[in-house]
Amino acid sequence: MSIAEQSPGDAPLDAALRDEIAAVARHAEQKRAAGTDALKLVQKRFGYISDRHLAEVAALLEMTPAELDGVATFYNLIFRRPVGRHVILLCDSVACWVMGEAAARAQIRDRLGIKPGETTADGRFTLLPIVCLGHCDHAPAMMVDEDQYGDLDAARLDAILERYR
Ligand code: FES
Numbered sequence: 001m002s003i004a005e006q007s008p009g010d011a012p013l014d015a016a017l018r019d020e021i022a023a024v025a026r027h028a029e030q031k032r033a034a035g036t037d038a039l040k041l042v043q044k045r046f047g048y049i050s051d052r053h054l055a056e057v058a059a060l061l062e063m064t065p066a067e068l069d070g071v072a073t074f075y076n077l078i079f080r081r082p083v084g085r086h087v088i089l090l091c092d093s094v095a096c097w098v099m100g101e102a103a104a105r106a107q108i109r110d111r112l113g114i115k116p117g118e119t120t121a122d123g124r125f126t127l128l129p130i131v132c133l134g135h136c137d138h139a140p141a142m143m144v145d146e147d148q149y150g151d152l153d154a155a156r157l158d159a160i161l162e163r164y165r
Contacts, residue, residue, distance in 0.1 A: 007082065008050075011046075025038065031067075035072075039072055082119075085124055086144055089143040090127060091139070091141045099140045135150045
């Protein structure tokens with residue numbers, strides 16, 4: 001593989017990041033909590049958690065990669081594959097489903113050309129499903145990165161997508 005083909009997930013964790021993870025591990029009461037926090041640190045730097053990074057973090061936390069992968073799977077804001085610059089998490093639990101999640105999903109497909117699990121060709125957005133965001137009284141609801149949105153109708157959804165470049 002040439003240098004140009006290397007993804008950020010192939011780079012080793014640097015000393016500063018390893019120190020931050022070690023500090024998280026020292027202060028955590030449970031490995032599982034440390035795992036989530038450590039993975040968030042790595043994701044903040046690299047955008048997602050590669051297999052290589054999963055193994056490195058697991059070693060630092062004295063967990064097996066499989067155990068840590070279980071933490072990552074449990075916490076669905078940890079991404080195990082590269083994602084776009086912005087991640088749309090569209091709630092597909094029952095209240096949102098009843099209130100029009102399918103229409104929002106169809107609109108995202110029409111505007112951005114992506115289905116759940118896909119990333120736009122320009123790397124701008126990844127669309128992922130998510131379980132209830134606790135925003136049911138404003139269903140259908142979604143998050144874009146850290147921002148929560150509800151009452152998604154066609155005009156509002158278009159306006160929200162425009163905010164993320
Ligand atoms: S069901 Fe979608 S926010 Fe609760």
